[in-house]
Amino acid sequence: PTEEWLAGVHKKMPLQTLQCLIEHVNPSLEALCVENEVTDQEEVLKYLKMTTLVGILPVPHAIVIRTYQASSYTAMWFTSY
Numbered sequence: 001p002t003e004e005w006l007a008g009v010h011k012k013m014p015l016q017t018l019q020c021l022i023e024h025v026n027p028s029l030e031a032l033c034v035e036n037e038v039t040d041q042e043e044v045l046k047y048l049k050m051t052t053l054v055g056i057l058p059v060p061h062a063i064v065i066r067t068y069q070a071s072s073y074t075a076m077w078f079t080s081y
Contacts, residue, residue: 032047
């Protein structure tokens with residue numbers, strides 16, 4: 001892929017949550033690896049499973065519940081499929 005294509009895809013991808021996760025976990029994970037000389041993937045996964053992200057990740061948007069409202073367009077849609 002070209003750099004222009006990658007830049008276009010990057011703009012459309014919602015990476016805020018992943019970036020927030022990496023910024024929070026990376027320092028503590030690096031410290032764990034240095035202090036305990038961790039080289040095993042299983043130890044890293046064990047640490048990640050014990051880590052909570054409550055209060056770190058952005059709050060999800062509210063769920064909006066909409067009621068069904070009949071119209072000629074919805075009736076046509078229901079009868080055609």
